[in-house]
Amino acid sequence: MKIRQIASAIALTFAFTGAAYAGQTVNVKIVAINDFHGQLESPGSFRALPTDAFGTVPVGGIDWLAGYIADIKSKNPNTVVVSAGDLIGATPLVSALFHDEGTIETMNRAGLEINAVGNHEFDEGKDELLRMQNGGCHPTDVNSCQGAAVGTPVPFEGADFQFLAANVIDKKTGETLFPSYIIKEYEGVKVAFIGMTLKETPTIVTPSGVAGLHFKDEVRTVNRLVPKLRALGAKAIVVLIHQGGVTPTTQSVATINSCDGNLDGSPVKTIVSGLSNAVDLVISGHTHQAYNCKLATKNPNHLIPVTSANSQGRVFTDIDMEVNKLNGRVKSVTAVNVAVDRGNAGITPDADIAQIVNNYKALATPIANRVIGSITADLTRSASTAGENVMGDVIADAQLAATKEAGFGGAQVAFMNPGGVRADLTFTSSTAGEGDGNVTFGEAFTVQPFGNSLVTLTLTGAQIEEVLEQQFVGCPNGQTFNRILLPSTGFSYAWSATGPACDKVDPASILINGVAVDPATSYRVTVNSFLADGGDKFTVLAQGTDRLGGAQDSDALEAYFKANSPVAPVALDRILLLP
Structure with missing residues (x-):
């Protein structure tokens, strides 16, 4: 009898301790995309296996991506949706003809909260990029501000989400073009997101697109921000960077979580190796690859997740960040790349977003016929x-x-x-x-x-x-x-x-x-x-x-x-x- 009582007491103690420990952490869910490139409609099919000659899995479309996001948010209120750049620029006709306003509008409705600028955000220059954030009609193109026809506000509403540009400096003002970071708070825990583009942006964008701007080194930019973020109470730090690497694996549903080659020789690996050990996660892009890696920061023994989610809305990264409520530090980070499978019966695509896309498509048709x-x-x-x-x-x-x-x-x-x-x-x-x-x-x-x-x-x-x-x-x-x-x-x-x-x-x-x-x-x-x-x-x-x-x-x-x-x-x- 006494043995049973002791065993029960031990079990209760473990149960209480586990429950108490569970109450000391908060799970922050991060949904990440990169290189969306205004792909409002499905980009087609994705290979199921790397050996497949062509794609067999129908993927993408902003209405389906929004459906996946809504499903995730319904299961965890502490969810943030982020993008690692090239959200706009180099876009299909249905977005490009309207200066990517449709992409901004549908991303607002899908729940995007943060976008680190990429090189293609600068395709039409600084002023146009600022208009994407702040709203208003294009100064010369009558194809702008089509809200009355597509079901969105007039004038163009601009992004409800925040563009970040920690390493992009306006030479005239000496200030960053957009904020360097944003801090989100979840159940008392502060999580900082730093957003950057590759410092080589001026070499791959038309000179007019980056006129008057200076692009700073990525590593120094992050490391100089860390003490400030710590002083503001953010001990969990996520870097969104529009720079990446390449794996020697053919992109397919079966390989989107691989890290073959460990990103050796890639720009992003070089960058991560110089980052402060205070950084907990790097979400990357630019190379249109899907990978899920663990790379070392300045401390070779400190490995952090480095992810990328292919491009054009085919894939998103589902990230769980477990943070200790008592000290604000990250306990664990788990990342999984997920294909935006249009055949998933458990996901309901967003009908309102689909209607906006269809309305833009109807407007584009006569222009397409020129x-x-x-x-x-x-x-x-x-x-x-x-x-x-x-x-x-x-x-x-x-x-x-x-x-x-x-x-x-x-x-x-x-x-x-x-x-x-x-x-x-x-x-x-x-x-x-x-x-x-x-x-x-x-x-x-x-x-x-x-x-x-x-x-x-x-x-x-x-x-x-x-x-x-x-x-x-x-x-x-x-x-x-x-x-x-x-x-x-x-x-x-x-x-x-x-x-x-x-x-x-x-x-x-x-x-x-x-x-x-x-x-x-x-x-x-x-x-x-x-x-x-x-x-x-x-x-x-x-x-x-x-x-x-x-x-x-x-x-x-x-x-x-x-x-x-x-x-x-x-x-x-x-x-x-x-x-």
């Missing part, structure tokens, strides 16, 4: 045996034309990634009735819908050869299939399918305007901003120097059609496959 030029025959993505295709070549020609003048980059060659060529241009009229041979703005936008900006950079001839070798399976950059870049007119080379890995290209065959490329000579090369950052595993392009940002890729294509119509299919003779 004729910008013409073609003499189909421009398709059908590849030659060497991997070349007409549509990609024409895009590369357009990008070279937009950047060849000295003041716009002085480009000598342009390369287009094949994955960025999303559709053909067909000679036969579409259902819009523009007429055979005519090309509409909407059709051209569908061909390359990502809204990337052009970047002209300097590579040596040896680096150009290395870029070409990185197209093929077997090199250390880890292509899972041959990914042949589409070159602009005047550039040519030959490669062998039977050649050894990293030695498939004949160096003597690499020509620019008929002249052999010299390994030691520097050349000006134009690519889109995705490739410029090492996208599609073209890591050498990320090493390019003397970068100059340029026009949006869609604007360059439209200008090319206006100047060269009717555009005829080019001969597929720029890339030769050796026997």
Whole structure:
């Protein structure tokens, strides 16, 4: 009897202690996205497995993302929704035509609370970015302030959430463009969020977009803020940074929580390694990758979660931060990347948000049907045996034309990634009735819908050869299939399918305007901003120097059609496959 009483007393003691301990902590739920890029509608399907040839899981759409957020908030009132930059800029037609006002409006309704600026927030310049925060109509474009037609306030309401820009300084005032941080309080516990963009933003944005601004070092910015935040009572610190890394894993639902390669050699790993040990979590972006890592801060034994959630609303990161109420310190952080699966029966998409998107789409239709030029025959993505295709070549020609003048980059060659060529241009009229041979703005936008900006950079001839070798399976950059870049007119080379890995290209065959490329000579090369950052595993392009940002890729294509119509299919003779 006494033994049972003692055992019961011990059990009660443990139960009481556990309950008391549980009452000493608060669970803060953080829902994080990055690189949304105004993808109001679904971007399509996502691979289920990295070995899948194409996507099979329908994902994304702001109405579905809002549904997931609402479901999470219903289970934990201590929830905050954050973004690590590029919320706007480089957006699809349904957002871009209206200066991304629809993205801001729907994010307000989805519950976003914080957005760290990314490089693409600066695409239209400082004043336009301030308008995104503060509201009001665009000073010149009549497509702005469409609230009466779409069901939102007039004038444009601006962001209910807070933009953060800890390392972006207005040279005129000496102050940050937006606040450096925001402190949220949950059951008496203060959590600080610092927001930053990459310090290299001026190198990948058009000069007018960052005029009058200075971008400071990320590590020094955070570390100087830590004592101030501590003095304000915030001992839990989250960094939202628009800079990231790349994993050597093909993006898929099955791999979104991997950290293969541990982000070795990446900018974000370098940044994290210099951060104060007071930082508890880093939410990153920029590289359009999904990863879930643990990286060391200044103390090599202090590992913190570093996350990223792919792009365009395909994925979000579900983070649980357990904080001690007594001392305000973080007890644990657990992060899981989750696909925004449109087939999830447990989630109800937000119908009001969907209606706003549909209303914007209806407004965009007549603009999308505007004729910008013409073609003499189909421009398709059908590849030659060497991997070349007409549509990609024409895009590369357009990008070279937009950047060849000295003041716009002085480009000598342009390369287009094949994955960025999303559709053909067909000679036969579409259902819009523009007429055979005519090309509409909407059709051209569908061909390359990502809204990337052009970047002209300097590579040596040896680096150009290395870029070409990185197209093929077997090199250390880890292509899972041959990914042949589409070159602009005047550039040519030959490669062998039977050649050894990293030695498939004949160096003597690499020509620019008929002249052999010299390994030691520097050349000006134009690519889109995705490739410029090492996208599609073209890591050498990320090493390019003397970068100059340029026009949006869609604007360059439209200008090319206006100047060269009717555009005829080019001969597929720029890339030769050796026997």
